[in-house]
Amino acid sequence: MDIKSAVLQLSSIAQEARLEIFRLLVQAGQEGLSAGSIGETLHIPASTLSFHLKELSHAGLINSRQVSRFIYYSANYGAMNGLLAYLTENCCAGAKDCAPSSTYKPK
Amino acid sequence: MDIKSAVLQLSSIAQEARLEIFRLLVQAGQEGLSAGSIGETLHIPASTLSFHLKELSHAGLINSRQVSRFIYYSANYGAMNGLLAYLTENCCAGAKDCAPSSTYKPK
DNA sequence: ACTATATTTCTATATTTATGGAAATATAGA
DNA sequence: TCTATATTTCCATAAATATAGAAATATAGT
Numbered sequence: 001m002d003i004k005s006a007v008l009q010l011s012s013i014a015q016e017a018r019l020e021i022f023r024l025l026v027q028a029g030q031e032g033l034s035a036g037s038i039g040e041t042l043h044i045p046a047s048t049l050s051f052h053l054k055e056l057s058h059a060g061l062i063n064s065r066q067v068s069r070f071i072y073y074s075a076n077y078g079a080m081n082g083l084l085a086y087l088t089e090n091c092c093a094g095a096k097d098c099a100p101s102s103t104y105k106p107k
Numbered sequence: 108m109d110i111k112s113a114v115l116q117l118s119s120i121a122q123e124a125r126l127e128i129f130r131l132l133v134q135a136g137q138e139g140l141s142a143g144s145i146g147e148t149l150h151i152p153a154s155t156l157s158f159h160l161k162e163l164s165h166a167g168l169i170n171s172r173q174v175s176r177f178i179y180y181s182a183n184y185g186a187m188n189g190l191l192a193y194l195t196e197n198c199c200a201g202a203k204d205c206a207p208s209s210t211y212k213p214k
Numbered sequence: 215a216c217t218a219t220a221t222t223t224c225t226a227t228a229t230t231t232a233t234g235g236a237a238a239t240a241t242a243g244a
Numbered sequence: 245t246c247t248a249t250a251t252t253t254c255c256a257t258a259a260a261t262a263t264a265g266a267a268a269t270a271t272a273g274t
Contacts, residue, residue, distance in 0.1 A: 007123050013194075014117035015262080016110060022194075029199040035221060045264055050222050052262090069220055069271045077198075084191050087120075087129075091184075092136040122232080143250060152234055157252050159232090176241045176250055 001086040005060070009083050012059035017044055018052045025062055025075040032074025034067070108193040112167070116190050119166035124151055125159045132169055132182040139181025141174070 013019050020042050025032060033041075039049045053073060056062045060079045065072050120126045127149050132139060140148075146156045160180060163169040167186045172179050 003123060003126060007121055007126055010117055010121035010126070011261095014114055014121040016114050017262090019110060019114055019117065023196070026195065027197045027200055029202060036219090046221065047223080047264055047266090048262080051264090054222085055261095066271090071221065080194070084194070087187070087191070088133065089130070090134045093134055095136060118231095124232090141250085142252095153251065154234055154236090154253080155232080158234095161252085173241090178251070 001082055006083060006086050009059045009061055009079065012055050012061055015052070015055075017042070017048070018056055021049075021052060021073075022056060022061060022075065025073060026077075026080070028074065030074060032063075032065075032072040034070040034072055036070065038073065108189055113190060113193050116166045116168055116186065119162050119168055122159070122162075124149070124155070125163055128156075128159060128180075129163060129168060129182065132180060133184075133187070135181065137181060139170075139172075139179040141177040141179055143177065145180065 013022050021038055021044075024038060024041065035046075035049060035053060038044070038053075039046055042049075044052070053062070053064075057064060057073075061076055061083075062073050063076050064074075120129050128145055128151075131145060131148065142153075142156060142160060145151070145160075146153060149156075151159070160169070160171075164171060164180075168183055168190075169180050170183050171181075
């Protein structure tokens, strides 16, 4: 992970509408959701949504696939974990248990 | 964690200079580093650095304390972990092992 | 081919953010 | 109190980003 990619990914979720979209997809699982259902759930106009989905895709934090007339978007869990790992890399110069507990336990 | 705080925190590290500062402090540990030594390490002019440190402080991702003429900044590990937990909350609707492995293992 | 639906692109406007020099404000040692 | 050092505030300018309507494009059912 290089810093420019990390900034691109962080920028893509450092915006309220996009963070909502991303979290919705993280919670939705591998299957994902169609653009239309995301817009309906979050009340985002189609053109605005399209702009935000492109930002997230371009950053690599979400994937898309076409299913008939719909486009399904889903979280890229690998990219997400890569980003989290980058943020915590060499945390506390390797001291163990430097950080308070977190509830997320990746395998 | 509410979404506005999360966006504020993400925005604060979604910028190359600030992400460098934050990672430097995450790696530095509890003791932290003085503003001057951060600027010297990362080659950031004082006024620019001050602006960025204020952004990070305001978001709550770093703390500061005065030590004689110096101001020491350090990572707020609790805030960091809170943010990471927020991003992964209800990941995959609770399915276990939905996400690929990560190297960060908070206790 | 025609029609309805899904999504994207185009466009203009409004808003926010980053930069760094110069000046101002601490802090502490002599 | 004078001086040196550390950091912040002020300021103007430059650059990037968000918004959503209207038009364009794609897909599939009839």
